[in-house]
Amino acid sequence: MVMKLHRRNFLGLAGAGAVATALAACGGPSTSGGGATAGATDIDFSGVKPAGSFDFWTSHPGKSQDVEKAIIDKFQAKFPDIKVNLVTAGANYEEIAQKFQTSQAAKSDLPGLVVLSDVWWFRYYTNGNIIPLDGLIKQLDFKMDDFQKSLVDDYKYGDKQWALPYGRSTPLFYYNKDHFKAAGLPDRAPKTWQEFGEWAPKLKAASGASYAYMYPALAGYAGWTLQNNLWGWGGSWSNGWDLNCDSAESVAALQWAQDTVYKDKWAGVSSKNAADDFAAGIASATISSTGDLLGVLQSAKFNVGVGFLPGGPKKDTEVCPTGGAGLGIPSGVSKEVQLAAATFLKFMTEPDSTAAFSAATGYMPVRKSADMTAVLAKTPQIKTAMDQLAVTHVQDNARVFLPGADQEMAKAAAKILTQQGDVKATMTDLKTTLDGIYTKDVKPKLKA
């Protein structure tokens, strides 16, 4: 009996041990207060020779594996002494972030260059996981004047450049031209959501689609696209560090969105991917990333139209956030690896490379001088995304700088849009949660 008890306790211990193993297998932190902090100074790379090889961790945003390989091949031809190992480090931004954070904790197997999304780079900065690129930009002459300023500025903090733009996108308004024609609507995106609200019943009646509009999947990046609604109504997730997601304007914006689902019944909420739902003909319109453009054009069996994001009753321009991924260099690798990675980073963001990347994915070129003639001849819809860049708006701090905020915003959106939760109460709860994250996880590190 006693032996049985021990064996079963052992089983329980082993089980719980497995739970803890993943976390505990990571290297432990220092509790002596000497760890890396945000705001590292410039690194001197004079006299440093680039390493012979380094790993490039990517999630292949926009199904870019082939074009990434092609760009690497060109780089190898130009720099035969630097070998770039292309590593699939995740299927999306979250998975690559998980692998990167785990390697940081384990203090091993770090890449030379890593894809980092708009909501992840700032915590890498606060944790001291990435280096400022200013010294390398100067040493390697990156020609920063030729970069799209708004895309570069997204990675600036404390007067330093922490990453450079790579697979950068904005949301686009996708619409089914055939459905619009059948409903007698003009062949363009609506100027405001109010205008679309007038179109939607006709669209739903004439098209035969389940929904006139499909809200993006909440498990995706609801916090990103819903900024469009919030800004159009004069609200936001936050204004600077002032968390105002429970303001009357923000509540009105999301109340309108809830009404489109439950009261007017012309909108639905995607379960997995709104672009796929749209391409399958389930909805007549949706909002999705420019990175989905080529995929939608390939899979849709109807004429696809794209346009700027609609405005709202308070604001009808600059209601589109930028988004997507950049490239950063980890602090935990040698200077030689950092220099080799920076050499490749420069090549990767040169006009020819960014034009090729854009042609293959639909993401925006990050250089002004990128020759997009051939790309636009083949896929003219990309021009809409490029033009919209001029009227984009910097994302709210709450979404991009607070760890886990995007997830909390998605939960709040789910409560409002899929459970008909009280909008004001949900947003008040969200504000409390975001305030807790800011106070505990961000504010102390900003002071450091």
Added chain:
Amino acid sequence: MTKQLTDRRAATAVTVTPGRRRGRWSARTRRDFIVFLALALPNLALIAVFTYLPLINNIYYSTLDWTLGSASATVVGFDNYINFFTSADAPNVLGTTATFTIVTVGGSMVLGLLVALALNSKVRGTTFARSAVFAPYVLSGVGVGLVWLFIFDPGYGVLSWLLRGLGQQSPQWINDPQLSLVMVIIVYIWKNLGYCAVVYLSGLQSLPKDVMEAASLDGANGFRRFVSMSVPLLSPTTFFLLITTMLSSLQAFDLIRIMTPLGNGTSTLIYEAYLQAFGAYNRAGYSASISVVLFAILLVITVLQVRFVERKVHYS
């Protein structure tokens, strides 16, 4: 009870007299012991390094305010535990864990027993049926989750197509947190049902036939034989399944991760621990404290099962 304890102590005192101990450590015994160590030590070392050391480390991390990826942390004592139990999420997480565990364990065992009864009958095709029922258990949870997502998808899933044919709208299986939990429970039971069925089938086939026949001769009908004979005689099997399926359910991860990546409505303790450390929040210390809570729950449940439930078990 006290007398029994005294007797045991007395017996132990007799067996460990110095003379007896010297006698035990004969050359042969020493040789056996060395062989035992040679065989057991590598495994014990692996278990120590990969199970107990991480467990101890994890308990230590649970006392830290540590952001995953950060090289530094602050010792905060029991703050992570206090924060978890006082958080608005704690009742949801504990409630979801309890619901998921009770329903999946109960569902797998009850349905598994019913399937085992069906498979135990002497009709054609039972061999194929046994393989078919057991197959989902050995399939990858990731693959199973992806396939079932296609079935449940409200937009273009098979279930949605069937419901549309009946003029009904598909429920929001993925977006509605309550339905998400139901969805994951259905798939989890489907996947693990075969395991319970096969173990119960083995138990049913080893029931003493003479006893069952005697009950029949005494006039007990099939239902009465099942309730009064089979169920009590299957109690060792039930006890074994109760422990293994409960431990398995409390640690269910793959299906939840694939079907509901945000954990919206399906955040059990183990998934919450994952989300807090490796999801969007990177709260490694806080996550470690949730893992320790899960460990404590597993330990308590196992001890309670052994102490109290096993008393009801008829081993023969």
